[in-house]
Amino acid sequence: MLYVEIYTRKWLGFNIYREVLGGYCMGGxxxxxxxxxxxxxxxxxxxxxxxxxxxxxxxxxxxxxxxxxxxxxxxxxxxxxxxxxxxxxxxxxxxxxxxxxxxxxxxxxxxxxxxxxQRLGEGAVGVALWRWQESEAExxxxxxxxxxxxxxxxxxxxxxxxxxxxxxxxxxxxxxKKKINYSDPFKAFPFLNPYFEKAGYIPIYDYYHDTLFPYSELYNTKQEVEEKAAANGITKVFIGFPTSNLHHKVGEPVIIYRIDTKAEKNKQYKSAATSFCTLTNLTIIKSDNIPNIDLDKFIKLAGNKTVYSPEELEQFFYEKKNIVLIEMVYNGFFGKGENITFKELNEKGLFNDYPYNIVLSREQFISILEMGGKDVSNIIINKT
The missing domain is CATH 3.40.630.30 (Gcn5-related N-acetyltransferase (GNAT))
Structure with a gap:
């Protein structure tokens, strides 16, 4: 089946770039x-x-x-x-x-x-809150x-x-756990806001995904995951170049979808949903060649959060028709052996369009969490 391979070429309309600077402990x-x-x-x-x-x-x-x-x-x-x-x-x-x-x-x-x-403090607090989430502690x-x-x-x-x-x-x-503050995704972390109505996908090529989310794919033990999470932090920042308007909104959850580019056969079994995040910021830098902010502000906003130099950001600013900066908080992962393949998603009617066009209902999003072996009652809590 060539569905994934064909669509992969078209997904380049929204290129996802590398992880934000910081998160590594001075070579340690x-x-x-x-x-x-x-x-x-x-x-x-x-x-x-x-x-x-x-x-x-x-x-x-x-x-x-x-x-x-x-x-x-x-x-x-x-x-x-x-x-x-x-x-x-x-x-x-x-x-x-x-x-x-x-x-x-x-x-x-x-x-x-x-x-x-660096973001080591954020990562360490994230690990502590993940441990708390998994425990019986109130x-x-x-x-x-x-x-x-x-x-x-x-x-x-x-x-x-x-x-x-x-x-x-x-x-x-x-x-x-009985008084989670859902005013913003960080205060609610690691839990998801129970009042969301829709969700979406963010597709990321494997060579970017495994830098941004190394603990979502390759590690077997909880300790390995926590060690990587603490070092990499839980805030993810991207610069993208969409070809159309996004339906995504701040505060909504998204499924991270890893596009496998290495497999020559059976790609439908290799590309998979690996993680879930909450959008914390969505800044439209440029739309239809019309800037919403000037170059200096763009460099200030993105320059200390990406691996790109001011010169590269300037090149993007003048050459790209649409530019979006997306920030997310990393709520959780499915893990090795639990990631959900394209084939599984497609068979259940959860992947029938370009990924950025797919609007997942609340029920569909929860279904994906369950397919990934997650206890939804311990992720979406306190809805009254």
Whole structure:
């Protein structure tokens, strides 16, 4: 069957480009690592020792218990550290006590100053929230001193709510599955807004897809996926050149469709839906050769988010008839062995047009999630 091969040529009307800059830890990578394999004398831990005098004793206890953390290390040493734990105790604040219930605590989340401009923090928080989503815990929380303003901005972006202070003077930030904030996709992450009415596809060629979404296709274990996700971040930014108007809207979910270009036979079994995202921004840079913003603003908007130089962006600006900048938050993936082939989608009437023209109903989108082995009740929650 040549359906996929023929349509692939036509899909070039909307070219998807590479992943945004950042997300890699100064030549290092994230890895789930035993406490005992981390050097507590690394200068990375100095600020934690200053904030928490008992930190060395706590660290040694975790080491003796064989516990692990998600860490990133480069040629200078540790540059990121995430530790999670399950709890069921009450949380004591100065003016109230939060009753005991199943919670995930982000026990430690630290990023070194030298990587503050990268998206490692976003990726680490994303991993923590994915773990929480998969757990039976109703809430996830962390404690943070008010002086750590960048960390507070990050967790507030992801929908954590200030609950008060504890006796140590730390702020308590908490997120509950019963009170998800659907005002924007980041605050709702990793859950999808239950009030969407339609969805769509975004097709990406394999050589772009596997750079942008490496954990959607090739990795077998949850830990491998989390390590890649933390390093790559969960915000995806693209520059595209559509040939017609898109039906996609900010806040709507989309299915990421990987177009296989390597298979010579049975392409219908190779190209597949791998992931699902939520659109967070859709900026029309240029439409029918008429710019909506000037060149300088385009370069400022896109220049620090793509691998392209200002010169390349300028070339696009003057040569392309239509230019769109799309941003998405990466809600989840189906995973190796669960990706849904073109053949399966087509047989169920879910892929019968150019991908950008396909409007998926709410029921069809949910059907695709189920075909990918996802528990929809744990992805779309809290609809009243």
């Amino acid at each position: 990578k994230f890895k789930w690592t035993k406490f005992e394999n981390c050097d507590i004398n690394d200068p990375f831990f100095n600020s934690l020792k200053q904030d928490y005098p008992e930190f060395p004793q706590w660290f040694m206890k975790k080491s003796k218990n064989g516990e692990s953390a998600l860490v990133c290390e480069d040629e200078k040493g540790l540059c990121a550290f995430l530790y999670l734990k399950e709890e069921k105790e009450p949380i004591e604040l100065i003016d109230q006590i939060l009753p005991s219930k199943k919670r995930i605590k982000i026990g430690t989340l630290k990023l070194d100053e030298r990587i503050q401009g 809430e996830i929380y962390l404690t943070v001193f008010p002086k750590h303003t960048l960390l507070i901005e990050l967790i507030e972006k992801f929908g954590f709510t200030y609950m008060g202070k504890n006796k140590r003077g730390e702020n308590i930030y908490l997120k509950s």
